[in-house]
Amino acid sequence: MEKIRALVIAAFLCGSVCHAFNVGNVVASHQGAPGSMFGYAIATKDGADGLIIGAPTDENVGASFICNEQCVKDDSGKLEGSPGRPCLYVINFNPEKVENRQCVDEYSEFGELQYKMPGRCFIKTGIEESKMVEPRCTFHNKYNSPEIDCAYGFGFAAVGQEFDETAIVDFSRSLGTSAKKSLLWRNYDQTYEGSAIARFGKGAVVGSPSRMRNYELAGRVMFYEVRSKEALKLSKYPLWTVQPVEAKVGEGFGSSLATGTFGVKNGDSDLVVGSPYWFEDGRPDLGRVTVFRNHRGEGIFEESLILKGEVTNARFGSSLAVYDLDLDGFDDLLIAAPYGEKGTISVYNGHSGGLRAEPSQIIKSEGYLNWYGLAMGLRNRQLVVSAPKKDFVDVLALRTPLKLTSFFRQFPEKPIKRNEFSVSYEFCYQFSSTLTESIQINVVCEHDQLRVENPKVFYSGLSLQSGRPFCQEILFELKQNPWLDHQHDLPVAIKATLSEGQDQIALDPNSGVNLARKISFDKQCGSDNICMSELKLGRVETITETVVFGADNIVEATTMLEIRGENAFGTFIFVNTTSKLNVAMLLFGANDQKSIPCRQLENNLKSCLIGNPARPDLYRLKFRFDIDPDVTQTRTDIVFYANSTNDFPAESEKRKLSLPHEIRTLFQDSLKVSPSFITFEKNYGPIRWDFSVENKGPSTDNLITQKVKCEVPSIVSGGLFNRTDDFHLEKIDDFVMFDCSSDSSSARCVEITCHTDQLLKKNEILSVYLEAEINDEIFSMLNSSSKFIPEFTFEVGRGPYDKLELFQKETSKIEFTVLMPVALYDSLPLLWIVFAVVTGLLLLAVIATVMYKTGCFTRTKRDECDVGLQYETAVSYRPENNREQHIMSVG
Known part of the structure; x- marks a missing residue:
C-alpha cells in the first residue's frame, strides 16, 4: 500500500479571487482485506473519533468495521450459513477490462439472507455505540438474482443529526426500518428509490434515479416528512418532487444527494443532486451535479448552478459531501468522480453569492482505477475518502484558514x-x-x-x-x-x-x-491631463443620394471626431465598404483643396491617418471616395470607425452610411421552342426558338447597349451530347463553328452573334428568335436516339461609361428527341431486313463501331460530308408601348 495515496492539487481556476486551500495531506490510512471492497460505505459523525467502514465482499458474506486507530470487525450482523458471493456487479472502466461477479446457489431463493448483508447497507443509531441494525441488500428481478447495479448507491441512510434517528429506504417505494419481502415485490418498479437519502428540513429527501438505461426515466428526488420520531415513521407519500433540468434518459438523477446553506448563513438548505450517468456529445458517464436554490423551505426550487464532469466514464457526482471547510459560515461542496483513470474530488466553496462555479481545489488519487472517492465522510476537521477497488480508506486533514x-x-x-x-x-x-x-x-x-x-x-x-x-x-x-x-x-x-x-x-x-x-507618476498627459485616449465619432452625413456608375461615381461624406486624452501614437479612421473602393481621400484646408490618400489595408478596407499623434480636439473630417458599385446589388454600405494605437488602444463606435444604387440589372428570360419533338421525315420545315429578356432594373436615363448571342442547336446522333470546354474555334464566313468533343461523332455546333444598338429601359423587353431548317442530308444520319440541344446566352454589353462593365449572362437550354415514324420501317426493302438477320448481331456491332469512329459525323473541314443548315435569326425590340419592332435579321 502506498504511503501517500492522494495528491492534493490547487485548481486556481477561480479568476482574480481564489478560495482557501482547504484539504491537506493524508494523516491516517486503513487497509482492508484484498477483494473485500473495503470502504464501499462509510459512516462518520462530527464529535466522534471513530468511523464505520463497510466491506460488502469480505469473506464473501460482507462485514462492517469499527475504526479508530485500528479497525475491528463488527460481528453483530454476521451471517450464519455457508459463505457466498452476495451480488453481481459489472465494473466497466474501458471496453478491454470488464469484471463480473455472480451470485451462488445459496441465494437462488428469496429469503432473509438477501437483505442481511453487512457492509452494504447499514443503519447507525449512534456512532459512539456503533450498533448495526439489520444491514440489507435487496434483489429485484423475478429470477431472484440481483440487478447489475445492486451494489451501487448503498450506504447508511440517516434522517439527520438533528433528530438523532435513522431510517432506511430500499429500492422499492416502501419506507421503514425492517425488510418485508411482500412489500419489496409488490412495490418493485425499477425506480431504484432509496439509492440516496439526506436530511432536509423536517424530513428526508430520497433519490429515485432509475438508472436502467432501457427504462424511460431520468430520475427524480422526493421529500418525505417525518411523522413520528419515536417510531421513525415517514409520510406514506412524498410531499413534493424535483425533476432534472433538460433530462436525459438514464442519467441517474438522484443517485447521490446532499443539502447545505451555500449562500445564506443559517438560511434554508439548498438541494444538491448528482447525475453520475449523464452524457453529452456521445461521451458516456461524464456526470453532472445540479444545485437547486430553496425558496421559503417549501419545496419550491430553482436551478442555480449546474456543474459538469469533463472525463468520460468518470461519473462525476457519484458521491457528494457538504462541510464548512474554510470556516466562513457558508457550506462547501465536495464532488467525487471515482471511476476515471484516477479518482478525483473537486472542492467548491460557498460564499455570500452562493456556490462558486469553479473548484478551488482538486484532490486526485495517485493510484489508478481504485474508485477513489466512491464514499466520503467528514468529521472533526477531517475528510475520510475510500478507494474500495483497492480496499483502503484515507483520512485527510482539513486546514484551518x-x-x-x-x-x-x-x-x-x-x-x-x-x-x-x-x-x-x-x-x-x-x-x-x-x-x-x-x-x-x-x-x-x-x-x-x-x-x-x-x-x-x-x-x-x-x-x-x-x-x-x-x-x-x-x-x-x-x-x-x-x-x-x-x-x-x-x-x-x-x-x-x-x-x-x-x-x-x-x-x-x-x-x-x-x-x-x-x-503613480506625474504623467503630464497633455493639455486636458487625461492619459487614457477617448474617441467619439459623430454621425456621418453626405449630400450624395445615390451611387452612380461611370466617371461620376464619387461620394463625399463628413463627420466629427472628438479626441480626448493622450495619444502617443497615430489615430486613424478606418473605412470599410461593400463595393469596390478605388480611391479614398481625406480632405483638408480651405475649400478642401488639399487631400491625403488613405492607405489600402484589405479588399474594400482603407485607413486614413488623422494625426500622429492627434492632439485632444474636435475634428471636422471630410472624405471623398471613388466607388465601383456591384451592379447586382441594390446599395453600397460604408462603415466608419476611429482607432488609436496607444499602449492602451481606444476605438470609437461604428457609424454606417448606406446609399442606394442608381442602376440594377436583373433579367428574366423565357424560351419558347416549337415543335417539342421532331418527326423523322424530309422537308420538315423550319424550327423556331423564341427568347425574350426584360430589364427589371430601376428607372434611369443611363441606358445600356445590348448584345445577343444565339447558338443554333447541336445535333447529336447516337445519344445525348453535353458540350464541354475543349472546342476548337474556327471562323467560317459569318459564323463561328465549334469542333465538338470526341464523345459526339456527328455533332455540329454553330454560334451566331447578333448585335443591337437599341437602349433597354426599365420593363422593356428584347425579343430574339432563331429559325433553323434541317436539310435532307441530316435526316440520313439521324436515328431515334438523336437529340437537339439549343443554347441561348444573353449578354448585357458595355454601358455608356468607360468604367462600367455589366456582363450579365442568362442561359436557357432545352432538348428535343427525334421520333422515327412507323411508316419509315414499311418502306425499307425486305432484302435489307433479311441481310441484317443473316449477318447477325456481331457484324452489326462492328459496322456501328466503324461508322461511329470513322464516319463523316465528325467534321473538321467544310464541304466534306457537309451537313447543311440554313439559319435565319432576327432581333425585335418592344419599347414601352409594348409593340414589337423588327430590328435586324441575319442569315
Whole structure:
C-alpha cells in the first residue's frame, strides 16, 4: 500500500479571487482485506473519533468495521450459513477490462439472507455505540438474482443529526426500518428509490434515479416528512418532487444527494443532486451535479448552478459531501468522480453569492482505477475518502484558514516625475489567531518586466508573530525610457504563501494575502491631463443620394471626431465598404483643396491617418471616395470607425452610411421552342426558338447597349451530347463553328452573334428568335436516339461609361428527341431486313463501331460530308408601348 495515496492539487481556476486551500495531506490510512471492497460505505459523525467502514465482499458474506486507530470487525450482523458471493456487479472502466461477479446457489431463493448483508447497507443509531441494525441488500428481478447495479448507491441512510434517528429506504417505494419481502415485490418498479437519502428540513429527501438505461426515466428526488420520531415513521407519500433540468434518459438523477446553506448563513438548505450517468456529445458517464436554490423551505426550487464532469466514464457526482471547510459560515461542496483513470474530488466553496462555479481545489488519487472517492465522510476537521477497488480508506486533514491583514505605502507619497527612475515602497503583513503563535510565509513581489530592471523579488521564510505586523521595504530602478515609463501607472503584485511544513493551517486568500497596487507618476498627459485616449465619432452625413456608375461615381461624406486624452501614437479612421473602393481621400484646408490618400489595408478596407499623434480636439473630417458599385446589388454600405494605437488602444463606435444604387440589372428570360419533338421525315420545315429578356432594373436615363448571342442547336446522333470546354474555334464566313468533343461523332455546333444598338429601359423587353431548317442530308444520319440541344446566352454589353462593365449572362437550354415514324420501317426493302438477320448481331456491332469512329459525323473541314443548315435569326425590340419592332435579321 502506498504511503501517500492522494495528491492534493490547487485548481486556481477561480479568476482574480481564489478560495482557501482547504484539504491537506493524508494523516491516517486503513487497509482492508484484498477483494473485500473495503470502504464501499462509510459512516462518520462530527464529535466522534471513530468511523464505520463497510466491506460488502469480505469473506464473501460482507462485514462492517469499527475504526479508530485500528479497525475491528463488527460481528453483530454476521451471517450464519455457508459463505457466498452476495451480488453481481459489472465494473466497466474501458471496453478491454470488464469484471463480473455472480451470485451462488445459496441465494437462488428469496429469503432473509438477501437483505442481511453487512457492509452494504447499514443503519447507525449512534456512532459512539456503533450498533448495526439489520444491514440489507435487496434483489429485484423475478429470477431472484440481483440487478447489475445492486451494489451501487448503498450506504447508511440517516434522517439527520438533528433528530438523532435513522431510517432506511430500499429500492422499492416502501419506507421503514425492517425488510418485508411482500412489500419489496409488490412495490418493485425499477425506480431504484432509496439509492440516496439526506436530511432536509423536517424530513428526508430520497433519490429515485432509475438508472436502467432501457427504462424511460431520468430520475427524480422526493421529500418525505417525518411523522413520528419515536417510531421513525415517514409520510406514506412524498410531499413534493424535483425533476432534472433538460433530462436525459438514464442519467441517474438522484443517485447521490446532499443539502447545505451555500449562500445564506443559517438560511434554508439548498438541494444538491448528482447525475453520475449523464452524457453529452456521445461521451458516456461524464456526470453532472445540479444545485437547486430553496425558496421559503417549501419545496419550491430553482436551478442555480449546474456543474459538469469533463472525463468520460468518470461519473462525476457519484458521491457528494457538504462541510464548512474554510470556516466562513457558508457550506462547501465536495464532488467525487471515482471511476476515471484516477479518482478525483473537486472542492467548491460557498460564499455570500452562493456556490462558486469553479473548484478551488482538486484532490486526485495517485493510484489508478481504485474508485477513489466512491464514499466520503467528514468529521472533526477531517475528510475520510475510500478507494474500495483497492480496499483502503484515507483520512485527510482539513486546514484551518488564517486571515492576513496587509498594508502598502509608496515612497515618496507623491507622484514620481519624469526624470526620476528610483522607486521604493513598503508592504506589511499581520495576523491574529489563538491556534498558533507564529507562522512562516513566503512573499513574491512582481513588477512590469518591460519597465523595471529587477521585475521579481522573492522572500522566503519570513516569520510572523500573532498580533505583530511584519514590514519590508522594496527598492528598484526603472529602465531609461521616461516616455513609456510615465505614460501610465506601474502595477505591483504582492503574494504571500505559507512555507512548507504547516499542514494544519491555510491562508485565507479572501483576506489580505494578495496585494495589487500601482505606483503613480506625474504623467503630464497633455493639455486636458487625461492619459487614457477617448474617441467619439459623430454621425456621418453626405449630400450624395445615390451611387452612380461611370466617371461620376464619387461620394463625399463628413463627420466629427472628438479626441480626448493622450495619444502617443497615430489615430486613424478606418473605412470599410461593400463595393469596390478605388480611391479614398481625406480632405483638408480651405475649400478642401488639399487631400491625403488613405492607405489600402484589405479588399474594400482603407485607413486614413488623422494625426500622429492627434492632439485632444474636435475634428471636422471630410472624405471623398471613388466607388465601383456591384451592379447586382441594390446599395453600397460604408462603415466608419476611429482607432488609436496607444499602449492602451481606444476605438470609437461604428457609424454606417448606406446609399442606394442608381442602376440594377436583373433579367428574366423565357424560351419558347416549337415543335417539342421532331418527326423523322424530309422537308420538315423550319424550327423556331423564341427568347425574350426584360430589364427589371430601376428607372434611369443611363441606358445600356445590348448584345445577343444565339447558338443554333447541336445535333447529336447516337445519344445525348453535353458540350464541354475543349472546342476548337474556327471562323467560317459569318459564323463561328465549334469542333465538338470526341464523345459526339456527328455533332455540329454553330454560334451566331447578333448585335443591337437599341437602349433597354426599365420593363422593356428584347425579343430574339432563331429559325433553323434541317436539310435532307441530316435526316440520313439521324436515328431515334438523336437529340437537339439549343443554347441561348444573353449578354448585357458595355454601358455608356468607360468604367462600367455589366456582363450579365442568362442561359436557357432545352432538348428535343427525334421520333422515327412507323411508316419509315414499311418502306425499307425486305432484302435489307433479311441481310441484317443473316449477318447477325456481331457484324452489326462492328459496322456501328466503324461508322461511329470513322464516319463523316465528325467534321473538321467544310464541304466534306457537309451537313447543311440554313439559319435565319432576327432581333425585335418592344419599347414601352409594348409593340414589337423588327430590328435586324441575319442569315
